[in-house]
Amino acid sequence: MRILVVEDDEVAAEYVRKGLMEEGHVVDLAGDGELGLEMAKAADYDALVLDRMLPKRDGLSLLKELRADGDKTPVLILSALGEVDQKVEGLRAGGDDYLAKPYSFAELLARVEAMGRRSDPTAAVTKLKTGDLEMDLLARTVKRGDQKILLQPREFRLLECLMRHAGKVVTRTMLLEKVWDYHFDPQTNVIDVHISRLRAKIDKEFDTPMLHTVRGAGYRLQV
Amino acid sequence: MLAPLKRLYKNTVFRLSMIAAGLFAMSSLIVLGYIYFATVVSDLNRVDKAMELEIEELTQIYETQGPSFLNQIIFGRAAPKGASDFDNNTFYLFEFYDEKGNAYGGGNLPAKRFFADPEKTPFWKKIPGLKNNNSREFDYVAATSEDGVKTIRRARGRLKEFLPSGTKLFIGKDVENIMAAGEKVTRALLISMALAISLGLISGIYMSRRFARRIGAFNKLATDVRAGDLKRRVPRNESGDELDVLAEHLNSMLDHIDTLMTAMRYAGDSIAHDLRSPLTRLHTRLETAGSEVKDEVAREALYKASDDAGELLRTFEGVLRIARLEAGERREILVPLDPSLVLEDIAELYEPSCEDAGLEFALEIEGKHTIRADRGLLSQAVSNLVENAIKYTPRGGAITLRLRKISSGRVEISITDTGQGIRPKDRDRVKERFVRLEASRTAPGSGLGLALVDAVADLHQAEFELSDGPGGESSDRPGLRVALIFPRIKRAK
Numbered sequence: 001m002r003i004l005v006v007e008d009d010e011v012a013a014e015y016v017r018k019g020l021m022e023e024g025h026v027v028d029l030a031g032d033g034e035l036g037l038e039m040a041k042a043a044d045y046d047a048l049v050l051d052r053m054l055p056k057r058d059g060l061s062l063l064k065e066l067r068a069d070g071d072k073t074p075v076l077i078l079s080a081l082g083e084v085d086q087k088v089e090g091l092r093a094g095g096d097d098y099l100a101k102p103y104s105f106a107e108l109l110a111r112v113e114a115m116g117r118r119s120d121p122t123a124a125v126t127k128l129k130t131g132d133l134e135m136d137l138l139a140r141t142v143k144r145g146d147q148k149i150l151l152q153p154r155e156f157r158l159l160e161c162l163m164r165h166a167g168k169v170v171t172r173t174m175l176l177e178k179v180w181d182y183h184f185d186p187q188t189n190v191i192d193v194h195i196s197r198l199r200a201k202i203d204k205e206f207d208t209p210m211l212h213t214v215r216g217a218g219y220r221l222q223v
Numbered sequence: 224m225l226a227p228l229k230r231l232y233k234n235t236v237f238r239l240s241m242i243a244a245g246l247f248a249m250s251s252l253i254v255l256g257y258i259y260f261a262t263v264v265s266d267l268n269r270v271d272k273a274m275e276l277e278i279e280e281l282t283q284i285y286e287t288q289g290p291s292f293l294n295q296i297i298f299g300r301a302a303p304k305g306a307s308d309f310d311n312n313t314f315y316l317f318e319f320y321d322e323k324g325n326a327y328g329g330g331n332l333p334a335k336r337f338f339a340d341p342e343k344t345p346f347w348k349k350i351p352g353l354k355n356n357n358s359r360e361f362d363y364v365a366a367t368s369e370d371g372v373k374t375i376r377r378a379r380g381r382l383k384e385f386l387p388s389g390t391k392l393f394i395g396k397d398v399e400n401i402m403a404a405g406e407k408v409t410r411a412l413l414i415s416m417a418l419a420i421s422l423g424l425i426s427g428i429y430m431s432r433r434f435a436r437r438i439g440a441f442n443k444l445a446t447d448v449r450a451g452d453l454k455r456r457v458p459r460n461e462s463g464d465e466l467d468v469l470a471e472h473l474n475s476m477l478d479h480i481d482t483l484m485t486a487m488r489y490a491g492d493s494i495a496h497d498l499r500s501p502l503t504r505l506h507t508r509l510e511t512a513g514s515e516v517k518d519e520v521a522r523e524a525l526y527k528a529s530d531d532a533g534e535l536l537r538t539f540e541g542v543l544r545i546a547r548l549e550a551g552e553r554r555e556i557l558v559p560l561d562p563s564l565v566l567e568d569i570a571e572l573y574e575p576s577c578e579d580a581g582l583e584f585a586l587e588i589e590g591k592h593t594i595r596a597d598r599g600l601l602s603q604a605v606s607n608l609v610e611n612a613i614k615y616t617p618r619g620g621a622i623t624l625r626l627r628k629i630s631s632g633r634v635e636i637s638i639t640d641t642g643q644g645i646r647p648k649d650r651d652r653v654k655e656r657f658v659r660l661e662a663s664r665t666a667p668g669s670g671l672g673l674a675l676v677d678a679v680a681d682l683h684q685a686e687f688e689l690s691d692g693p694g695g696e697s698s699d700r701p702g703l704r705v706a707l708i709f710p711r712i713k714r715a716k
Contacts, residue, residue, distance in 0.1 A: 015504060102503030102536065106510070154571055180572060184603040185537070187672065188610050193575045216510035216529065 001046040002026045003112065006036035006062070007078070008054050016049065019105045020112070033057025040066055045073050047112050052079035052090065060093045067094035074115040078103070087183070106217035110169045130166040131223035133202060133210060135159065144202055154179065155198050162211070162221040171218035195219055236434040240427025244420050251416040255409065263405030267379065270396050274381045277394060285385055285392075293392075361395070377402050437466050441473070453481045499539060506532035541671040548600070548678035557595040557683065559712060562636060563588045565601050566626055573609045581618035589627040592634045594709040596683055604679040607672040608638045608705050615703070616642035632711035637704055639692050644701035650689040676707075685709045 003025050007013040010031070017027040028043075030036035033054040040048060040062075048066075052059040063075055077095040087098040097111050128135040134143045140156060142149040151159065157179045162170055172191045176182045195211065203209045212220045231237050285293045366374040380395035440457055447455040456477060457470040506529055513525035570586040577584035605624075612622045620641035629635045645653060645660065652658050654677040659670040680687035685707050692702020 009500075012500060019507075102499040104503055104510075105507040180568065182572075182602055182606075183599050184606070186572075186606055186610060187537075188576065188613070190572055190576050190610075193579055194572075197575055215514065215526070 001113070002028075002044070003047045003049060004028045004030065004036070004040055004043075004045045005049045006030045006033070006040075006054065006059070007049070007051040008032060009051070016105070016108065019109065023109060023113075025112075031055075033059065033062050037062050037065060040071065040073065041069065047115055048073050048075040049108070049112060050075050050077050050095075052077055060090065063093050063095060076108070076111055076115055078108075104216075106169065106214075107171050107173060110171045110174060110218060113168045114165050114170070114174065128160065128163040128166075130163050130221055131208075131210060133163070133221075135163055142202075144206060147205070149201050151198075151201060155194070155201070158194060158198055159202070159221075162219065166221045169214050169217045169220050174218065231428065231431065234431040234435050237427050237431035240423060240430060244423035244427065247423060248416060248420055251412065251419070255412045255416070258408055258412065259405060262408060263401060266401045267398060270379060270398055270401070271381070274379070274394055274396060278381055278383045278392070281392065281394075282383060282385070290385075363395070363397075434466075441470070444473070448477065453477065453484060499536065502532060502536050502539070506536060538671065541675060545671065545675050545678045548675070548682050556597045558597070559593050560596055560598060560601075562592060562594050562596065562601065562634065562709075563626055565596075565598055566605065566624055566636065569602060569605050569609060570624055572606070573613065576613055577622060580613050580616075581620075582613065582616055583621040585621070585623045587623060587625040587627075589625070592626065592628060593712050594634050594683075595712055596709070600679045600682065604676045604707065605636065605638070607676050611672055612638050612640040612642065612703070612705075616640040620702075629708065634709045634711075635706050636709075637706040639702065639704045641692060641694060641700065641702040644692060644694070644703045645689055653689070654687065676705075680707055683707075683709060 003020055005013055005016050005020075005027060007016065007029070008031055013029050013031070017029055020027045028039060028045075030039050034056045036050070036054065037057060050059045050063060054062070059077060059079075063077070066073070066075075074096040075094065076097045076099060077090040078099055078101060079090065087100075090098045096115050099108060099111055126137050128137065132145045135141075135156075137160070142151055142156070142159065158175065161175060161178050173185060175191055176185070195213075199209075199211045203211055208223070210221055210223065212222060214220050281293060281296070284296055360377065360379055362375050363378050368374075376397055376399035378395045378397050378399070380393055383392045383394075385392065444455050444457050456474045459467055459470045459474070461467065509525050509529035509532060513522050513529055516522045516525060566586060566588065570584070574584050609622065609624065616622060622641075623637075623639045625635075625637045625639070627635055627637075649660055653660065654673050657670040657674075677687055688706045688708065690704045690706070692704045694701040
């Protein structure tokens with residue numbers, strides 16, 4: 001993916017750039033809002049990582065300008081202001097995702113990669129398929145190979161989220177946000193418990209496990 | 224009727240003005256006493272003195288010239304001087320005794336017509352020894368009109384007994400004018416006193432209501448500031464009086480606090496910016512290094528270090544989150560919502576965890592309710608409480624999450640477990656930050672869970688109560704019941 005990072009903190013920007021490049025992405029940096037807007041307009045990026053507080057032009061105004069221009073590049077907003085209402089404000093301005101500082105790089109990577117694919121028209125999808133695992137979003141059924149798998153509604157949404165991001169890491173925080181709509185981190189391993197239930201249903205009786213735990217980051221559904 | 228009086232009595236200014244009115248009444252009584260003394264009593268003394276001098280003179284005449292000459296003198300002196308000159312009227316009354324000891328009248332006026340009504344004269348005014356029992360102070364009939372209406376006037380008298388014959392001489396003087404003047408002064412003073420007291424009462428009520436209004440502004444400010452509205456100030460009237468000065472001081476104090484709070488928040492944000500970021504990088508670097516290193520021992524060490532850094536970060540974030548909640552700036556995010564939806568989601572989230580921990584989990588929802596809350600914060604608070612219950616309840620126990628209406632329209636969310644419980648003396652303490660009880664030292668956790676719940680409860684103006692669980696007080700494992708009690712929702716204005 002070709003990613004533009006607009007961030008005035010040079011250390012943080014370099015850290016993000018290095019990390020993303022190690023994961024095989026092409027990264028450009030912009031140190032202020034004006035430059036960021038110029039670069040975003042000039043080139044076709046797959047994703048934008050945008051700090052909220054920037055010199056010359058703040059992140060939200062940049063984003064509004066970009067959206068007014070008809071640019072639909074997915075944008076991940078970064079901010080030290082991590083409260084929920086700030087988040088709502090950011091999403092309303094046209095952001096696709098919001099990440100509060102401090103974030104772990106794994107979280108940022110997972111979100112950027114999840115977002116990059118969001119630009120694909122997935123809205124019309126009625127069936128998801130990962131390896132021999134199939135999900136019918138209309139009939140709300142799941143099959144692995146020939147075997148039907150019965151899931152609770154929440155387990156269904158959990159698996160749907162993982163399948164939409166198949167092959168990529170999905171963090172616990174992302175799952176909490178997307179599946180439960182919670183924006184806080186529980187102190188206990190409550191997500192792991194749900195994952196292990198799901199794993200018992202989709203992996204237990206099969207030869208190859210599909211649902212993997214990625215240490216320090218989250219989970220990945222992979223063939 | 225009684226309630227406003229009671230409220231009035233509680234008002235400091237009203238009480239002060241009541242005391243002032245009382246003191247005023249007392250001092251007016253003293254002044255009244257003095258004026259009465261200066262006018263009436265001294266005049267009466269003068270009259271008494273004059274009578275004594277006259278008795279002395281008459282005694283001399285009696286002793287040197289005998290009773291019949293005295294009688295003549297008296298008749299001469301007592302010649303009528305006209306009804307208008309009552310002040311100079313002197314009455315003389317003799318009681319002469321015959322050989323058998325019977326008295327017969329003498330003097331210038333017959334006794335029976337003279338004294339108004341001996342029967343009605345009170346005993347303390349009577350002088351024993353005078354046959355018709357009249358006294359130093361007496362009423363007499365000054366005139367009788369043609370249709371029989373008597374004019375009664377007041378007088379004072381003195382009695383003298385001439386020994387050895389036993390002849391008694393009584394002389395009296397009219398004091399009606401002195402008494403009437405005294406009464407006039409007294410009445411005027413009493414009326415002015417009553418006027419002053421009732422005016423004092425009215426102005427006291429007025430002043431106290433005015434004062435109560437101004438003090439009310441201070442109290443309103445205090446509650447608002449306590450609720451987190453640091454921008455409020457006391458309205459000033461610029462009169463420069465004590466209350467106005469107090470308002471000025473309070474306002475400048477609040478300005479100062481506001482500045483400090485802003486500075487503190489800025490410092491907090493700076494810390495967040497400057498400290499959390501490197502900490503996060505440290506966390507990620509350790510994690511990355513751990514995943515890249517080949518040596519098993521080194522990897523384990525790096526992972527452990529990374530977990531510690533993660534723990535630090537979470538604690539840090541928790542502290543900042545609580546601080547932000549406690550600043551109370553976000554009350555406007557509260558919206559009316561149905562708490563049962565929140566609880567159902569939480570129950571669904573934690574049911575598997577409970578099952579894994581060998582705990583029975585029940586969700587009991589009684590009725591349909593609406594509270595003012597923020598879904599995210601409420602979820603987090605309840606989630607903290609459920610996690611605590613899971614952590615501190617041994618295998619085989621039970622956890623109940625319940626929603627119900629309690630008295631006066633308040634809504635209660637409670638979490639009950641069958642664990643160790645918390646002793647009553649520790650129940651307030653555990654709500655503070657970083658407080659962990661001895662029994663839970665070894666369990667994982669930062670000691671921020673209940674502090675966050677407390678902050679969330681505060682923001683929602685909800686009560687946060689800890690009590691014994693189903694085991695009861697005497698049991699060695701009483702369990703714990705934690706309740707969040709939300710105020711009755713107010714209709715939108």
